[in-house]
Structures are given as structure tokens and as C-alpha cells.
Amino acid sequence: MTSSPTAPIAVPVDAPAHHTTDLTSPGFSSSLSADDFKALFRGHPGGVAVITADAGDGPVALTATSVASVSAEPPLLIFSVSALSSSAAVLAKAETVVVHLLDAHDLDLARLGATSGVDRFDGSQPWSRLVTGEPVYHDVRAWVRCAVIERMDAGGSTVFAAHALQSQLERDVAPGEPGDALVYHNRTWHRLGELSRIS
Template identity: 25%
Template sequence: MIAANDFRNAMSLLTSAVNVVTTSGASGDQGLTVSAVCSVSDSPASLLVCINQSSRSHDDFLVNKVLSVNVLASQHETLSNAFASSKFNAEQRFQLGEWTRLQTGSPILKDALVSFDCEIEHIQTMGTHSILICRVVAIHQGQTNAVDQSQEGLVYFNRAYHQIGQVEVI
């Protein structure tokens, strides 16, 4: 059997995109920082999102059955930390960015590299996490600043943030 600490140390060497995943419903706007996101299929367009069951907003996602995945750019490190921290409430977190909404009503970060607006179709429990299979119903590409025509993505590697690549505006 692999010890949990050994597994966490090994996984810290797997580079992951940093995302703020949000939902909206009866409990208001909720969100958290998530690195466990990947594509499932392009037909139908779908994503897999893993959320720790001990997360403060875990149950809100399951009840609302909608979410948005906001892929963060390098300038969003402070936003990522706020959505990962228990020191901020939901209202304080959402004050750190400009938000809009698409089809599901989940908050979409206006200047995210890209945001996927989704309906949760399947939920599977595995260990400490819920695995959400989500159908993408809308996509929002963030707008780059007129002065800075490129953005770098925010990734997490070896327990630290890093910037990667550039997205060129055509």
C-alpha cells in the first residue's frame, strides 16, 4: 500500500493548471481553487472535475448541479490563494475579480484564459474526493489587455506557482 504522504509528494511533481471552480444556487455564489480538471471528450464537450469532500463548498456543487471552470492566468495568483483559503468568505473571494454569467448562472471570471460553463451530469465518489463529469454548455474566452497582447497560464508544480507559455491574440 502506498502511504498518503508519499503519494502527495509524488503528485506535487505533476504540473497542473490552476482553476477557480464556481457554482451558484440557493446558497449564493461559491467557489474554490482546483487543480484536478481535465477534458473527457469533445463530443459531447465534457470535463472531469475532482473536489475534496471536506471542502467548504463541496455540497453546494452537488446540490446546484452546475459549475464553471475558470482557467487562471499568471496575474491570478492572489485570486487562487483567496479561493483556496479558509480566511476569506465567499463574498470577499468574489470581490477580487470581475465576474459575469453564462447559461448556468455560475460565476465566470471575465479575464480568465478561458471559462467552461457546465452542467454536472455524473457524480462518482472515490476516497476523499467527488469526481464530477460535466457537460460543457458554454465557453467564454477571456479578453487580453489592449497593451499586453499575450497572457501566461498559471500552473502549480512542486508546491509553488509558475507561469507558462503565452497565448497570442490573432
């Protein structure tokens, strides 16, 4: 269930690192407006994660609601990062990342990663480095260290595919239980609990 945060794991270096397919709606006769598209997804809740990386020039972190599992064998996940993010340049060259999967107890960290113009490693949220160098926040529900295996440009964002290498799970969730899950919905934070269960 938990792997040691001090055990280094080799990162595959022969995996494809960047794919440049342009997905900027070529040749379509009509397209949703940005406002209409945003309205669709404001009502579609997302789990909350904080992604950290360091490509050699110092650590970066950002909050994301785009993290999704893709495959268990091999263990793959995806997430997207806006080109406007202050972390985008580092993530464009980082070989590994740490994805922190948050619950409601981690709300302060989620807010920190979503706040622009602040030092996200000022000590207000305790953190350290793994022996492999990546920055990791302490006491979060779970984190997973991943090797970035592919990047794909998509509009004004980059979609990352990552292979899970190492994890730590602090607060497990029993099957069928809400587990104080942290959800972002309609521009606000929500906690899932017994009262949110409908089936």
C-alpha cells in the same frame, strides 16, 4: 470561439447525476502511504482552475488543479473536490458549474479560491451572474459553463463529470506557445514562458 454569456442554454435533466461506486481500496494487500502518494504528485504539475457554483443558497468558489478534458465530441471535462472543501456541499447538489481556466494574469483569483475562511465574492475580484444564475469571475483567461452529468465518490473526494455548454475565451493561446500558463507545482505557483520551453 466564444459564445455569448447572456444566451441561456438548456441543461439536460435526464443525465445521471450521481454514481456511488466506493473506491476506497477494498481488499488490496498493500497500499501507498498518504505521504508517499503526495510526494509523487508534488512533482507532477497541474493547470489551475477556479470552479464556481450556486445551488440556491449563495455562490461558492474553489481553486482546483484536477480539471482535465475527457472528450471533444461530446465536450466533457472532469475535476475532483475534497469532501473537506467548504464548497463541497453546494457542489454536491449544483446542476451546473462554471470552470475558470486561469493563466498567470489570474494568480490573485487562484490564491483567493485556495484561501480558506474568506469571502470569495467580497468584490476584491470582480464577478457577476450569468443570465442562467451561475457566478462568473471577470477578465479571466477563459471560462466554461457546464452541466454536471455524473458524480462519483472516490476516497475522501468526489469526481465530477461535466458537459460543456457555453464558454468565453479572453486570452487565446497560439498553437505551440506557452501563453503565460499558470501551473501549480511542488506547492508553488509557476508561469510557463519562453524560458520554460525545452522542445
